[in-house]
Amino acid sequence: MGRLVDAVIAAGTVFGVQYAAREISPADDRATRRWYEHLNKPHFNPPGPAYAVIWTALDGLLAWSGYRLLRAEPSCARTTALTLWALFVAGVAGFPFFVFRKRQLGTGLAICISLVMTSGASIRTAHKVDCKAAAMQVPFFVWLIFATCIHEQIWRRN
Known part of the structure; x- marks a missing residue:
């Protein structure tokens, strides 16, 4: 395929999944925001605006990684x-659906854990194809570990 x-495929996949996740999640709904704001969260939970900055950077790296994998021999x-990369990207959409729409914190934790495992497998297999593509996924992997710790605390406290 051409560059x-x-x-377009790599970026469209990542940002398309994020768009779909946003559409199926009522995160902007007033009742959902109120519910989430009243959850007992750990002190190390980042402020809301930080998430937009973090996710934009992580999604960009993930799209670039997918692009490099598509360009590989x-x-x-x-x-x-590529299969693990796509599975990992698609899995990201499950979290907001179950946590914000269904308000199932336990399912959200299970998704977090599965995303850490899928992300790790994606990095490991990408490393065999393109070391830079694998390295671009590492920040997301680290974020997922941190996010899983946050969500585990939210689940445990609520």
């Missing part, structure tokens, strides 16, 4: 890396 097509390792 532009690969870039076709192989079984590349197919596996």
Whole structure:
């Protein structure tokens, strides 16, 4: 595929999933915001505006990683890396649906844990194809570990 097509596929996948997650999640709904604001959260939970900055940077790196994987030489390792990358990206949409729409904190924690595992597997397989693509996924992996710690505390306290 051409560079532009690969870039559109990678960025479209990441940002399309984020858009879909936003559409299926009532996070902007007043009742949902009020519910979330009243949850007992740990002191290390970042302020709301920080999430927008963090997610934008992480999504950009994830899209760039996907682009690099798409540009790599076709192989079984590349197919596996792209499959895990796509599974990881798609999994991100599940969290807001279950936490904000369904208000299922336990399911949200299970999704967090599965995302950490999927992200780790994605990094490991991407490393066999393109070390830079794998490295671009590491910040998201670190964020997921931190986010899982936050969500575990929210689940435990509420």
